[in-house]
Amino acid sequence: MIDAFHGWISWPFMIVNAMAGCWALMAHQWPRFRHRFGWVVVVAAQALVILQVFLGVVMQIRREITGGQHQLYGFAAFMSVGVIYAYRSEMRDRPYLLYGFGCLWLMGLGVRAMFV
Numbered sequence: 001m002i003d004a005f006h007g008w009i010s011w012p013f014m015i016v017n018a019m020a021g022c023w024a025l026m027a028h029q030w031p032r033f034r035h036r037f038g039w040v041v042v043v044a045a046q047a048l049v050i051l052q053v054f055l056g057v058v059m060q061i062r063r064e065i066t067g068g069q070h071q072l073y074g075f076a077a078f079m080s081v082g083v084i085y086a087y088r089s090e091m092r093d094r095p096y097l098l099y100g101f102g103c104l105w106l107m108g109l110g111v112r113a114m115f116v
Contacts, residue, residue, distance in 0.1 A: 002062070006055040010114050013048045017107035020045040024100030034096075042099050046081050049106055053078040073113035077106055 020042045027033040056074045084102035091098040 002055055002059050006052065006059060009048065009052055009055070010110060013045075013052050014107050014110040014114075016041065016045040016048055017103045017110065021100050021103030021107060024096045024098075024103060028094070028096035028100060042103060045103050045106065046084075049077050049081050049110075052110075069116040070113050073109050073116065077109040077113070080106055080109065 020038070023033065023038045023041060027035075027038055053074050056071065060071065080102065084098060087098055088095065
């Protein structure tokens with residue numbers, strides 16, 4: 001059951017991160033896109049990353065799966081969420097660029113993890 005959910009949630013993981021990244025880059029360029037709902041999507045996108053990694057860890061513990069590239073990309077995505085969050089004060093004047101490129105990076109890691 002966890003396998004199926006982990007596989008199913010990978011699509012929303014990528015789609016929501018793509019949407020959040022595109023929204024943030026548009027909000028950087030055009031102030032009319034700067035709405036609170038966009039930040040809700042960013043939080044949802046990063047929560048999906050954490051959920052996906054949690055499910056992967058549970059699957060690995062239950063089945064004793066050995067490491068591989070899929071796990072590497074999952075760990076990289078998890079660490080990327082932390083790095084993006086850590087840089088929020090450094091890029092206080094350009095948060096939309098940080099979260100825009102960060103969410104697109106996470107989407108790319110998700111795509112790569114799905115196909116290895």
